[in-house]
Amino acid sequence: MLYSKKVMQHFLKPKNIGKIKNANGIGKAGNPNCGDVMYLYIKVGKRKRKGREEEYIKDVKFETLGCAAAIAVSSMLTEMVKGKSLEEAKRIDNQAIVKALGGLPKEKFHCSVLGKEALDSAIKDYERKKRKNQTPS
């Protein structure tokens, strides 16, 4: 199996590895039986853009058990979402990840889907926690 240069770069020198201590969103995708598990930690902050307040991904880190493609997807994904508003981040799909990586072998496409799922799961987790905090006790 031949990986693109970009995949190998991200696999050999992955960016944003680890946990975020005070992450306000944690996403998980995959399971060890399939050989791939991805954890995505996000720290969502608020900023003003064009006169409007928006939520954005201030920091993001990952932990992944998986093949070179799964690791590269995780690393690339963190690079792609960092600094993006939540709305922008939600619009990133697995095709965009594949494209950013300069392509993936067909049988590794599911790794990009896994990345998308981990991102969705992290954002959902953030929103759930936010709702919970807003609910008057």
Next chain:
Amino acid sequence: MTRKVYLDYAATTPLAKEVLEAMKPYFSEKFGNASSLHRFGIEARGAIEKSREKIARMLNVKANEIIFVGSGTEADNLAIKGFALANRQKGKHILISSIEHKAVINAAKWLKNYGFEIEFINVDRDGIVKVDELEAKIRKDTILVSIMTVNNEIGTIQPIKEIARICNEKGVAFHTDAVQALGKIKIDAKEICLLSGSGHKVYGPKGIGLLYKRQDIRLEPLLHGGGQEFGLRSSTENTAAIVGFAKALELCENEMEKESKRQAVLRDKIIEEILGYDFIKARLNGSKQRRIFNNANFSFYGIEGEALVLLLDEYGIACSTGSACSEKTLEPSHVLLAIGLKPQEAHGSLRISLGRYTSKEDVDYLLEVLPKAIKRLKKITPYK
């Protein structure tokens, strides 16, 4: 420059220089078709028959019981399909182990389309075929049993002598895929009906294999044509490859005693050191004792095999894995699952296979680099 260390001899081996020299004349100078009547043909025929005799002697069988084919896979296919099709009036039940090479498994599965029944024999946690289960599963209509001599992934040596005895007693034909055993352990094929071998696993060329077929065993050919190889494998003989195969096996035989001891010492060093790691949980896959001298196979907890192999490749080390992520099918190794590994353990497997050109320094380099590679992946994984 990165140092290059090849530790994937179970996948393939480099052609020995002596073998290349032996082959060279048969590409251009002695190019004749062995079926031709003239001196060019006679020359090629002579070289082929000499090679056949040489190999037959090593296996303690007759020369006309050796059939040259195109690969180990072809030998397995000819043995399984060829036997089944020629003997279907005797019965349609075939037994194979759950850790056979895909060539045997898929050839047997194909036969299901023609009314054959394939049953698997389990192995124990050590990766050894359960002989009592085999004995119990042999039925009146069982025609063939196929159990490999040495497993290609975990290196376990199967009790083929005992299995051959049981099959002979029960009047069932016995085939063994000896691709990983040939040239490494002494094989007396006399008690066996069918045995497969391959050239490129023994420092010979790719594109050549052999099937030993006991004289009384009947096979249906898979290739029809000019009737070469006793009518069982039509195709103009690949003289250079046949000569190379025989030369390669001769070298293996000469070095067997020395190499088996030397490589076993290196293998044991690898096993001992890796099982002693305190930074990752490692297990040895396959029996420690009943194992071929050049194979070590591990599962590492919390990391994935394809990533490990690619990372090791960055350090110049070549080995392989049974992880699904290295397979087009995305299924983890059936062998590792058969010995009772959980899928996640199978995904984290690493096979290291040594060979004639593996030095002590190569092993030292592996043992220096492997912890670095594992620690890099440990940093990335959520399973610490």
